[in-house]
Amino acid sequence: MLLTIAAFIVALGLLIAVHEYGHYRVAVACGVKVLRFSVGFGKPLLRWQPKGSSTEFVVGAFPLGGYVKMLDEREAPVAPEERHLAFNTQPLRSRAAIVAAGPVANLLLAVLLYSIVNWNGVQEPRAVLASPVAGSVAQGAGLRGGELVEQAALGADDMEPVRSFEDLRWLLTRGALEGVNVRLSLQPQPGAAHREVVLDMSGIDTREADAQLFRKVGILGPWTRPVLGQVMEGSAAARAGLHEGDVVLRIGAQDVVDGQQLRELIRQSVRGGEPLAQPWRIERSGQVLNLDVLPDALAEQGATVGRIGAYVGAPPAFVTVEYGLLEGAWGGVVKTWDVSALTLRMMGRMLIGEASLKNLSGPLTIADYAGRSASMGLTQYLIFLALISVSLGVLNLLPVPVLDGGHLMYYLWEGVTGRGVSEAWMERLQRGGLAVLMLMMSIAMFNDFSRYVFRLFG
DSSP states (O other), rough: OOOHHHHHHHHHHHHHHHHHHHHHHHHHHHTTOOOEEEEEEEEEEEEEOOOTTTEEEEEEEEEEEEEEEEEOOOTSSGGGGGGGGGGGSSSSHHHHHHHHHHHHHHHHHHHHHHHHHHHOOOOOOOOOOOOOOSHOOOOOOOSOOOOOEEEETEEEEEEEEEEHHHHHHHHHHHHHHHTOEEHHHHESTTTTTOEEEEEEOOTTOOSSOOOOHHHHTTTSSBOOOOOOOEEOOOOOOOOOHTTTTEEEEEEEEEESSSHHHHHHHHOOOOOOOTTTEEEEEEETTOOOOOOOOEEEEEEETTEEEEEEEEEOOOOOOEEEEEEOOHHHHHHHHHHHHHHHHHHHHHHHOOOOHSSSSGGGOOHHHHHHHHHHHHHOHHHHHHHHHHHHHHHEEEHSSOOOOSHHHHHHHHHHHHHHHHOOOOOOHHHHHHHHHHHHHHHHHHHHHHHHHHHHHHHOOO
């Protein structure tokens, strides 16, 4: 819990500070006098003003946001001798640059974070496929498990190397959400001939981008040995006499080839909502044993599935994915662009009803993912920060009054017509934008609460 809170506060503080620093730095460069730089709202917890600076720096008590207050005749009287330092007296290009600098700073931070991950290198699972989910797109394409994915592409794009399972997962996510087929170049077994398969993503319902999305695709994880890990005391596995380290060879009449298939067979070991006892053949310390296993039946997202109360599947084989200086930096740019484009596409689909509003997440979900990623190590936390930084940058560039993109929309109007938006229209648009923003926040908070309640009682 403490890790989650700390990771959430650090993430918010960093992303907000970078966003506001973008506004601040460009404002100063354009000759605008900045009165206050604040990370957070409400009562100041910290306050300081560097010697010789006109800017007061503040850390507020309420961390969900921040602002840069500039000298502006629309907000307070400005002395004649300082009028050239006011924001509202600056040329259109300067005002637009100052407003755009915040979201751009977040996108540049994402590029930097992705680049750091690329340069440092990260241990990721090899792109060896587990057994596909029954009835899924992957099974329909002829995948059986154990294939090494060497190259992949979206639609008619050129094939690109797949360095790890995470590369493949990202490509599958994009293909599913965009409705574009994914081509895979496979090496079925070491030394065997290469072949190419096409995963048809057109029939997948992607209104909700959740864990069920990968079940529909059929590729849930990398290949692992069908071995049991820790067995919980009093569990179905313990009652059946299963031990940590047991290798599962067969369940019923079905040979078991990998950990993913084993997990699926356990999930399916129910009939009519009741657990189904089955004979298991296992290997333990070089000996083959036969045991009868009766799993527990548990409710999961409206269905009843089997559980044995043991960790299933050995850790997958890992590879170190590392990039050179230029390659890593370019990879950071490409990843930021891809995530930004996918974010915009998903927002557009939610707007026209092709994607569920359940995809919106609020601070509770962000805090949860902050804690989870931090517990997995620095690399995963940096990836999380980059993802949230992209989301913050893209969100603020939307043409919604109140957001930075709304102000850029006003400046576009001014540039085209030669005159600014009238105060009356400005007030109407600001109210409308605030209403839209509050609606989005309400939906996100409701989704957070629903997920929390489901985790507690579902």
